[in-house]
Amino acid sequence: MTTAMGAALRRIQLGNALSAFGNGFTVPFLFVYVAQVRDLGAHTAGLVLAMFAVAALVVLPFTGRVIDRRGPLSVAVAGAVASAVGSLGLGLAASEPLVLAAAGVLGAGMAVIQPALATLIVWCSTPATRSRAFAMQFFLSNLGLGVGGLLGGLLVDTSSPAGFVRLFAIDAVMFLVLGAAVATVRLPKGPVLDGAVPTEAAEGRSGGWRALLGHRAMVQLCVLGFVLFFACYGQFESGLSAFAVDVAHVSPAMLGVALAANTAAIVLAQFVVLKLVERRRRSRVIALVGLVWTVAWAVAGAAGLVPGSEVMGTAAIVSAYALFGLGEAMLSPTVAPLVADLAPSSLLGQYNAAFSLVKQLALAVGPAVGGLMAGAGLYGAYIAGLIVCSLGISVLALRLGGRLSARQDNPLRGTAGPSVPAPRSESSAAVTTAA
Numbered sequence: 001m002t003t004a005m006g007a008a009l010r011r012i013q014l015g016n017a018l019s020a021f022g023n024g025f026t027v028p029f030l031f032v033y034v035a036q037v038r039d040l041g042a043h044t045a046g047l048v049l050a051m052f053a054v055a056a057l058v059v060l061p062f063t064g065r066v067i068d069r070r071g072p073l074s075v076a077v078a079g080a081v082a083s084a085v086g087s088l089g090l091g092l093a094a095s096e097p098l099v100l101a102a103a104g105v106l107g108a109g110m111a112v113i114q115p116a117l118a119t120l121i122v123w124c125s126t127p128a129t130r131s132r133a134f135a136m137q138f139f140l141s142n143l144g145l146g147v148g149g150l151l152g153g154l155l156v157d158t159s160s161p162a163g164f165v166r167l168f169a170i171d172a173v174m175f176l177v178l179g180a181a182v183a184t185v186r187l188p189k190g191p192v193l194d195g196a197v198p199t200e201a202a203e204g205r206s207g208g209w210r211a212l213l214g215h216r217a218m219v220q221l222c223v224l225g226f227v228l229f230f231a232c233y234g235q236f237e238s239g240l241s242a243f244a245v246d247v248a249h250v251s252p253a254m255l256g257v258a259l260a261a262n263t264a265a266i267v268l269a270q271f272v273v274l275k276l277v278e279r280r281r282r283s284r285v286i287a288l289v290g291l292v293w294t295v296a297w298a299v300a301g302a303a304g305l306v307p308g309s310e311v312m313g314t315a316a317i318v319s320a321y322a323l324f325g326l327g328e329a330m331l332s333p334t335v336a337p338l339v340a341d342l343a344p345s346s347l348l349g350q351y352n353a354a355f356s357l358v359k360q361l362a363l364a365v366g367p368a369v370g371g372l373m374a375g376a377g378l379y380g381a382y383i384a385g386l387i388v389c390s391l392g393i394s395v396l397a398l399r400l401g402g403r404l405s406a407r408q409d410n411p412l413r414g415t416a417g418p419s420v421p422a423p424r425s426e427s428s429a430a431v432t433t434a435a
Contacts, residue, residue: 008185009124009133015181016117017140019080022174024148025167026087029156033090033164034099044096048103053364055107060357063112065208067119067349073182075349076116080179082109084172091168094161109175111360115352120182122340122348127411130340131278131333138332139270146263208350217403218342218351222358224286224396225335229359231389232293232324234366236262239382240300240320242374248303248313258314258321265325273329281409282334283401289327290393296323297390301383341408 026033035045067075086106093099117137125133157163212218236259244250244258277285296319303316336355343351373382401409 004186005124009121011181011185012117012120012124013133013136013140015178016137017144018174018181019083019113019178020141020144021148022087022144022171022177024145024150025152025155026090026164026171027145028149029152029164029167030090032158037158037161037164038094038099040096040099044099047096048099050364051100051103052107052110053360055104056111056360057357057364059108059111060115060353060360061209063115063356064347064350064353067116067353068208068347072116072119072123072349073185075112076120076182077179079109079111079113079116080175080182082106083113084175084179085109087168087175088172091165091172111356113178115349115356117182118336118340118352118356119349120185121336122352127341127407130337130411132274134336135270135274135329135333138328139267142263142266146260146267208347209354211344211347212350212354215342217400217408218339218354220396220400220403221335221338221342222355224393224400225355225358226362227389227393227396228286228289228331228335229362230366230369231386231393232327234362235370235386236324238367239370239374239386242371243300243304243379243382244313244317246374247379248300248317249310250303250314250317251310254314254318258318261318262321262325262328265322266329269326269329270332273326274333277330278333279410279412281401282338283397283404283409285330285334286397286400287394289330290390290395290397292323292327292330293393294387294390296320296327297383297387299323301387304379304383337411338404338408341411 030048031042031045034040034048035042063075083106086102086104086109089102089105090099093102118134121133121137122130152167155163155167241255244255245252250258299316300320303313303320306312306316339351339355340348370382373379373385406413
């Protein structure tokens with residue numbers, strides 16, 4: 001990695017951390033803000049949360065092609081500006097139509113930021129440093145979100161909308177800081193990416209979705225990604241929290257402690273875990289995550305088997321959330337870099353956007369399924385189903401490993417040479433071609 005690449009990566013990571021810090025001021029309190037502070041009711045608050053997923057599902061199918069044609073810098077800046085407008089709009093909106101419109105703008109902006117930043121991180125890293133770069137992004141995002149949530153909790157005032165306007169304004173400013181940080185990154189104009197790992201997908205910008213859907217390893221990774229996000233992130237705010245309160249008799253305050261344990265596990269374990277997994281096969285690491293989450297769901301299920309013991313139930317739920325965090329720390333240096341190493345050079349943005357789309361689908365379906373099963377009281381089937389999903393993660397990961405080259409599955413032990421190299425200028429490309 002060159003000095004310029006390192007400086008650009010640090011700037012991107014700092015902007016990402018600050019935007020996560022801003023999110024912490026608003027995300028934990030959004031439901032309460034819409035339902036109680038603006039007095040729009042729980043139904044509208046639920047629609048606002050759903051609007052984030054809907055907006056993401058609308059824009060992501062087109063985001064990848066724009067990134068590949070226009071570059072990730074302009075897309076990330078546009079997403080940051082849209083997010084800032086949407087966040088400030090949420091703080092100022094007092095009616096249901098305006099709140100929903102602002103949530104749509106914010107959701108669309110945040111959705112396009114993700115694949116744009118992922119593409120920039122790939123451009124500013126090498127196969128040897130890419131896992132560490134994505135692990136750092138995940139670490140800083142969780143740290144920023146946790147610190148922001150802590151400070152936001154100290155500042156929040158549910159008695160007046162004015163206090164929330166201040167919180168949303170902070171969030172908007174942090175998005176603008178992210179946009180400014182990305183806008184000042186200096187990368188060669190018209191980057192040329194060569195030397196991509198050979199894949200089954202045909203290169204070329206036209207027919208990007210057709211090429212991606214014809215790439216079996218990427219399709220398998222998307223299926224695996226859907227199950228990953230469905231079985232973990234998609235359950236935190238629906239089925240798992242309902243199970244903790246209704247069956248394990250965990251108090252809402254202790255549920256906040258469990259979420260804090262999840263963040264703490266990520267922050268404390270991230271770089272220890274990174275040293276243990278970065279030289280191992282990615283498919284094996286993901287398979288191990290499935291086993292860790294199987295244990296987590298079994299521990300959560302055990303919380304409901306001890307009647308009348310709130311202490312034991314709380315300890316089990318907190319432990320389960322911490323185990324989920326450990327698994328997340330193992331995923332951050334494996335899944336996102338694998339998407340990059342599977343992508344043809346001209347479709348890097350398309351692949352990142354497609355995987356973000358899969359994530360958003362899982363985050364939309366997961367809470368819906370969890371909420372419906374919790375509402376019907378089917379907690380035994382709920383826990384058993386998610387244990388099966390977690391074991392399925394291990395099976396899918398091992399099957400995916402059979403389709404990966406040695407360099408894709410473990411760049412540090414595979415064949416030397418970059419899988420998706422850093423950008424270089426058109427002029428240097430011309431010199432190489434002439435030679």
